[in-house]
Amino acid sequence: DTEVTQTPKHLVMGMTNKKSLKCEQHMGHRAMYWYKQKAKKPPELMFVYSYEKLSINESVPSRFSPECPNSSLLNLHLHALQPEDSALYLCASSRGLAAYTGELFFGEGSRLTVL
Amino acid sequence: AQKITQTQPGMFVQEKEAVTLDCTYDTSDPSYGLFWYKQPSSGEMIFLIYQGSYDQQNATEGRYSLNFQKARKSANLVISASQLGDSAMYFCAMRVEGSQGNLIFGKGTKLSVKP
Numbered sequence: 001d002t003e004v005t006q007t008p009k010h011l012v013m014g015m016t017n018k019k020s021l022k023c024e025q026h027m028g029h030r031a032m033y034w035y036k037q038k039a040k041k042p043p044e045l046m047f048v049y050s051y052e053k054l055s056i057n058e059s060v061p062s063r064f065s066p067e068c069p070n071s072s073l074l075n076l077h078l079h080a081l082q083p084e085d086s087a088l089y090l091c092a093s094s095r096g097l098a099a100y101t102g103e104l105f106f107g108e109g110s111r112l113t114v115l
Numbered sequence: 116a117q118k119i120t121q122t123q124p125g126m127f128v129q130e131k132e133a134v135t136l137d138c139t140y141d142t143s144d145p146s147y148g149l150f151w152y153k154q155p156s157s158g159e160m161i162f163l164i165y166q167g168s169y170d171q172q173n174a175t176e177g178r179y180s181l182n183f184q185k186a187r188k189s190a191n192l193v194i195s196a197s198q199l200g201d202s203a204m205y206f207c208a209m210r211v212e213g214s215q216g217n218l219i220f221g222k223g224t225k226l227s228v229k230p
Contacts, residue, residue, distance in 0.1 A: 031216050042206055042220035043160070056215045088158050097216035099148040100167060104218050106152075106160035 003027055006091050006107035014115050015081060021110045023074040023091030031055075031097050032074040033104065034066060035090040043090055049074060050097050081114045088112075117142045117211050119221035126226050128197045135182070136192040136224045138207030146212035149190040151181065154204040154223075163205075166190060194226075202228045 004025045013019050023032065031050045035043035048056035049068040057066075063085075065077040074091055088111050092104040118141040128134035140149065151163040166174045166181045174181040182191040194201060207221040 033216070033218075042223055043218075045217050048216050050216070056217065090158075090160060092160075092218075094216060099146055099210040099212045099214075102148070103150055103162040103165055104160075104216075105162065109158040111158065 004091055004093055004105050004107035006089075006110050008110060009108065010111050010113075012113045012115065013078065013081065015083075017081075018077070018079045020078065021076040021089055021091075021112075023076075023107055024072055025093040025105070026072055027093065027105065028071075029093035029095055029105070030071060031094045031101075032068060033092040033094075034074070034076050035092065037088040037090055037109070039087075047076075048097070055097065078112075081112075083114050086112055086114045117144075117209060117214070117219050119207050119209050119219055121207055121221035121224050123224045124222070126224055128194075128201075128226065128228055130199060130228055130230050131196055133193060133195045134197055134226065136194070136205050136207075136226065138190045138192065138221060140188050140190060140207075140209050142209065142211050144211045144213065148210045149181070149183070150208045150210070150218065151179070151190075151192045152206045152208060152220075153201075154206060156203070160206070164192065197228045199228050199230060202226060 034046040037043040047066045052068045067075040088109045091107045094104045095101040120139045147168045149166045153161045164176045180193045
């Protein structure tokens with residue numbers, strides 16, 4: 001069983017909808033991430049949070065809005081998305097940002113379809 | 116700039132045989148970590164093995180071993196005794212100190228295990 005839980009697993013939304021993706025971890029990790037993965041491509045970083053503060057925003061359009069309410073939760077708010085935003089959205093966590101802190105633990109992903 | 120290169124888009128291996136997936140990396144930072152992840156068709160990114168840049172010995176985790184050749188900047192994954200369940204996409208990835216935790220992925224290798 002994955003220790004990073006993402007909900008929902010599947011989401012279909014129209015371009016005018018507002019929805020949110022949720023991610024939760026209870027491993028005491030202090031860094032959390034959002035990645036976007038298109039079909040047959042590697043994941044691409046969107047956001048990094050460290051100690052609940054936004055550390056990296058990889059020039060992501062403002063229609064994606066991250067939120068880290070506490071050290072265990074990470075949300076991604078979606079508004080006015082485009083069909084090209086359809087992808088698998090992966091949440092991950094790690095003990096810290098340093099390379100020696102080891103691997104990122106990934107959730108199963110939320111598969112988003114924008115109509 | 117940091118980069119991961121996986122030159123094998125697809126690989127076939129007979130069940131119970133060993134297979135090597137190639138990975139080369141590029142970074143000028145002396146402190147980094149190298150990772151291999153497995154992604155089945157379900158989408159979850161499963162951590163397999165980690166090698167730190169200062170580790171003297173090659174990492175081993177069960178049937179997985181990492182052939183780390185620092186001078187060549189290569190970090191090949193060796194899977195011994197392949198199983199049908201090993202069929203998946205495999206990503207080589209790198210975290211570099213000072214990169215705010217980002218995991219940089221290669222393009223991946225799709226491994227198919229034949230019965």
